[in-house]
C-alpha cells in the first residue's frame with residue numbers, strides 16, 4: 146500500500162522543507178500539508194493543503210480520515226524563547242498536540258508518527274560536552290520540559306500500545322527558506338541575513354556560547370531516514386540524540402567574514418543567554434549512527450557557503 150502522509154505544522158521552518166522533500170519522494174497528492182495559518186504559495190499549491198489546529202482532536206481526526214492518512218509528522222510547536230513568554234500556551238500546544246496524535250495512532254487511525262524532540266530536553270546539570278543518549282535530563286525552559294515529557298509519552302505509547310512513534314532530538318537547525326519562530330538558536334540564521342544585506346548584527350548570545358547545530362538538508366535527511374528505517378532498527382522509542390556540528394557565534398562570524406570581510410557583529414546577550422547556557426555544547430549521537438545509520442554531510446564551511454549562495458539569490 147502506498148503511504149499517505151499528513152504534516153501538521155507544515156508552514157514552519159522544518160515543516161516547509163519537509164513537505165517539499167516528502168512530496169518529491171511520495172508524490173505530491175500523497176502528502177497533505179496542514180497548518181493553523183495559510184502558508185507560502187509553494188506549500189499551498191504544490192499538493193493538498195488544509196488549515197488545521199493541532200490541538201483540536203476532532204479536526205485532526207477528520208483530516209486523517211478524509212485523506213486515509215498512514216503517517217503523521219507532527220511539527221507544530223512553540224519554541225524555547227517565545228515559550229518563556231507564553232508558558233501556558235507553549236505547554237498546551239506542545240503537549241496536547243502530541244497526546245492527540247498518539248491517541249489517534251493508538252486507536253488505529255494511522256500507522257506511524259514522527260515527533261521532534263530537542264537538545265532543549267537537557268538541562269543545566271546534564272553533561273555539557275558530548276552529552277550522551279542517556280543521562281541526567283533537567284530542562285529549565287517550558288519548551289524543554291514539554292519535550293522531555295513528550296519523550297516519556299512516546300515511549301509509554303510504544304511500550305503499552307505498540308504505537309510506532311519515532312523521534313529525534315534536533316539541535317539548532319540552520320536554513321534559508323523559512324525563518325524559525327522564537328528559538329534560542331535563531332541567532333545563527335539572523336546573522337546570515339544581516340551579512341548578506343551588508344548590515345551589522347547585534348547578537349543576542351555572547352561570542353563564546355557553543356551550541357550543537359545542523360544544516361536543514363541534514364535535518365531533513367535524518368527525519369526521512371528514521372521514518373523509513375525498518376521498525377526493528379528503531380530501538381530508542383523516547384528520542385534519539387542527533388548531531389552534526391557545534392559552533393559559537395564568534396566561529397560562525399569568522400566563517401562569514403571570509404565572504405564578507407567588512408561584516409561586523411556586536412554581542413548584546415539578553416534573556417536567551419541563560420537558556421543557551423543550560424543546553425549542551427555538543428551531543429553524542431553514536432546510538433542513532435549505529436541503529437539507523439545516521440550520517441551528516443554539512444560542516445560549518447559548507448553550510449556557510451550554501452546559506453550565503455541561497456540568501457544572495
Ligand code: SER
Pocket residue numbers: 224225226262263264265288315316317318327328329330331
Ligand atoms: N532551535 C530550538 C530553539 O532554539 C531548540 O530546539 O528553541
